[in-house]
Amino acid sequence: MSGYPQIRLRPNAERLLIKGHPWVFSGAVAERHPDAHRGSIVDVHNDAGRFIARGTCNPGAEIVVRILTRQADAQIDGAFLRARIERAVALRRGNPLLQSSDAMRLVHGESDGLPGLIVDDYAGWLVFQIHTAGMEALRAPIITAILDVVDPKGLFERSDVGTRRAEGLHDRPTGPIAGDEPPALIEFTEGEVQLAADVRRGQKTGFFLDQRDNRLLLGRIADGRSILNCFAFSGGFSAHAMRGGATSTLDIDIAPRALALGRRNVVANGDAPARAIAADAFAFLDTLSEGNGPRYGAVVVDPPSLVRKSRDVKSAMGVYTKLNRNALRLVENGGYLLASSCSTRITDEDFFQIIRRAASGARVHTRMVARTHHAADHPVDPAFPEGRYLTSALVQVDRD
Structure with missing residues (x-):
């Protein structure tokens, strides 16, 4: 027993x-x-x-x-947690797909055998989140294990996520737990792109690390193109586009604080014109697509999750379709739409149909030239399909 x-x-x-x-x-x-x-x-x-x-x-x-x-003789203690965290960190440190950045996810919940625990590394500064009651009960040995395995510059907690309330937990105060207190903005790199994250107030743990591959993808096709970046947050896509040779960038986000950090990130990577507008991106695209406004060499559409429950899928697909239809209307001939969904219940096939219907509604011919998912530091266990949430498509527009 x-x-x-x-x-x-x-x-x-x-x-x-x-x-x-x-x-x-x-x-x-x-x-x-x-x-x-x-x-x-x-x-x-x-x-x-x-x-x-x-x-x-x-x-x-x-x-x-x-x-x-699933091992009957395994004791759930500090040694167990340390072994799990060691394995998760080793998988990232040794992965050649992750060598281009000094910011990455080190522990990704269920996919690393630690459900409810997130640990992100920003150039040696660690930020962790506890989402579940089980991880909350193990909080003290988890902190000890993280510090033993990684020896970070500092460890900062952001256990202020809505999923805790579904577990019957209150938010914990955000703040430093061990080591030095992080700077107001933590600087890190993705390839040649210089970025900064606000781990105190930024979304998730401070940055959308899961979109790294898509940012790198945009940077590769940005040369000579104007960029419209919707739901821009802190400007990561535009920063990559600027470094990639974009002729201009326009960031749209409802949060002025995020746009201020976004401008910093964009201008750190080039001197082409960079603008930002604080606006609801849904309404902005509605208005711009109905007029004779400018067209762009690439439009990025990366909205927040629109699906909370299974019954929301049908209505969310309608919203996603309209959103991407409006975006496609703003893409110049030969330009690109980079579209994403971070809604777990929107499948790859659902998203394919969203893009197909959006193209029909926009009356443009499109070619889907790339499909992407989570970056390699956000792995998905095939036995846990609920772990899939990010699906993206790079679509080229042909108006001839």
């Missing part, structure tokens, strides 16, 4: 777990030991009493157990 309280499943409910899926949903649970409380480590057994897996428990949540291991 392990000594961990048990959760017993309904008949046949272990099938996905045996195939590697890391979640036990509330509907799969037949019995729960009274000591299996929020944040505790539990053993999951099938209906016949056979051990299936071990993980963290949150009986009040839709996901009751998040799996940490």
Whole structure:
């Protein structure tokens, strides 16, 4: 006996777990030991009493157990957490696909066997987030393990994400945990592009590291082109375009603070004209596409997630279609649309159909010349399809 309280499943409910899926949903649970409380480590057994897996428990949540291991003799302690973090860091440090940047994700939740934990590295400054009750209960040994494995300049916490509320958790105050306090802006590089992140107030942990490959892609096709960057945040796409030889950039975002950092990032990488407008990008594209406004050599459309629940998919696809239709109307002949969706429930096929319908609505002929997903530091475990969320397409426009 392990000594961990048990959760017993309904008949046949272990099938996905045996195939590697890391979640036990509330509907799969037949019995729960009274000591299996929020944040505790539990053993999951099938209906016949056979051990299936071990993980963290949150009986009040839709996901009751998040799996940490399928080894019955594994103890969930500081040594276990250190080993997991060591493995995750080693996979990034040794990956040739990640050698062009000194900012990357080091721990990516379920894909690294640590569900609910995010750790990002910005040129030696680490920022971590705890999303789940299980990781919250393990917070102290997690911090120790991170510091032992990486020895960063400083460790900063950003456990202020909405997913915590679904777990019954309050936000933690953001701030430094160990080492030096990070500067107001942390400078880092992606290829030859100079960037800066605000880890205190920026979205996610300070920057959208998962879009790195798409930023590099835009930089490769930007030479001699004007760029319209919608939902620009802190200007990463425009900074890459500027470094790649763009003739001008225009950033659109609703947040003036983000645009101010964006301007800094853009002008650090070239001296072509760079403008920014604080506006709702949805409404901006609506207005611009209806008139005889300028056309651009490339338009970037990277909106926030539009889908919270499965029932939202149909309406979200309509919004995505209209958004990309309007963007395509603004692309010059031979130019490009770089479009993304970060909505987990929008599949690759859904996004393909969105682009197809958008092109039809814009009355332009298009060629999809590239499809991309998460950068290599945001890996996806095939046993965990819910881990897929970013899908993107580079589309060339032919108006002849």
